[in-house]
Amino acid sequence: MKKILIVDDDDELRANLSEILQGKGYQTDEASSGKEAIKKALIGEFDIVLLDLIMPKISGMDVLTELRKSKPKTKVIMITAFATIDNAVEAIKKGASDYISKPFKIEELHTTIRRVLEEARFEEGIKKLDLDFTMSALSNSIRRKVIKLLHENKGMHLMDLTRALDIEDHTKVVFHLKMLKDSGLIEQDKEKSYLITKEGKRTLDCLKILESHLSK
Numbered sequence: 001m002k003k004i005l006i007v008d009d010d011d012e013l014r015a016n017l018s019e020i021l022q023g024k025g026y027q028t029d030e031a032s033s034g035k036e037a038i039k040k041a042l043i044g045e046f047d048i049v050l051l052d053l054i055m056p057k058i059s060g061m062d063v064l065t066e067l068r069k070s071k072p073k074t075k076v077i078m079i080t081a082f083a084t085i086d087n088a089v090e091a092i093k094k095g096a097s098d099y100i101s102k103p104f105k106i107e108e109l110h111t112t113i114r115r116v117l118e119e120a121r122f123e124e125g126i127k128k129l130d131l132d133f134t135m136s137a138l139s140n141s142i143r144r145k146v147i148k149l150l151h152e153n154k155g156m157h158l159m160d161l162t163r164a165l166d167i168e169d170h171t172k173v174v175f176h177l178k179m180l181k182d183s184g185l186i187e188q189d190k191e192k193s194y195l196i197t198k199e200g201k202r203t204l205d206c207l208k209i210l211e212s213h214l215s216k
Contacts, residue, residue, distance in 0.1 A: 002117060003027045003045065007037040007063065008052040008079065017050065020106055026113075034058025038066050046074050048116060050109075051096075053080040053087055061091060068095040075116045079104075118209055138207065142167075143176050147185055147204055150196040157193050 004026050008014050011032065018028040029044065031037035034055050041049060049067060053060035064076055078099035080088040088099035097116045100109055138144050142165060149164055150156060158177070162170040177194060180186040185200035196204070 001025065001027045002047040003029070004113070005029050005031060005037065005040060005044070005046045005049045007031045007034070007049060007055075007060070009033060009055050010052075017109075021110075021113075024110060034060065034063040037063050038070075041067055041071050041074065046071075047120065048097075048113060049074055049076045051076050051078055053078050053091065053099075061087070061094070064091055064094055064096055073120075075120050077112060077116060121205065121209070138203070140176065140179075142173075143180055144207065146173075146176060146180060146194075147196055147200050147207075150186060150194055151201065151204055155189070155193045155195040157191075161194065 006014050006017050014030045021028050051060045075097040078088050078091045078096045081102050162173045187197050
């Protein structure tokens with residue numbers, strides 16, 4: 001369950017957002033000031049901080065700066081009024097993942113949260129990959145199809161893969177399988193069935209996210 005810290009000096013807004021987001025399956029916590037937000041973020045592990053830009057004493061921009069230093073993996077979505085869009089853009093430059101303007105619709109906020117979480121998952125996956133080697137292995141469309149087939153079918157034998165790929169010469173499939181094995185994306189079990197590895201699953205997740213962005 002993803003955890004979200006809601007930071008706003010408006011008690012009613014915080015309570016409403018917390019209730020709605022919990023209803024959508026998130027775990028939430030609240031902070032009514034910048035000082036409280038920094039304290040909670042330091043001792044807790046939050047996937048996202050929803051951060052109001054304009055707050056008394058410690059501003060949202062100051063909180064953002066502190067979070068980027070102390071909790072760089074935590075994603076920050078700024079909440080701003082229409083009059084402060086320029087400041088929101090500046091916050092993006094300083095490390096915020098996105099911003100949403102007041103007044104906003106809950107579905108708009110939820111879409112932004114999902115997108116930021118998706119980007120975080122992509123970034124984490126990329127960090128765990130030998131990027132040059134992996135991208136080389138996936139440069140061929142046949143190899144991309146292979147890891148998708150193995151994921152969908154929970155493993156396949158050579159001839160099953162050959163038929164599924166609609167390739168007459170199975171030696172060509174063997175070549176592509178060797179490339180994927182050498183890159184650590186697939187493996188074989190004792191029954192000679194090809195299986196996708198954990199590394200392969202992470203790569204496939206990143207590939208799906210990348211393909212979805214390219215198709216937009």
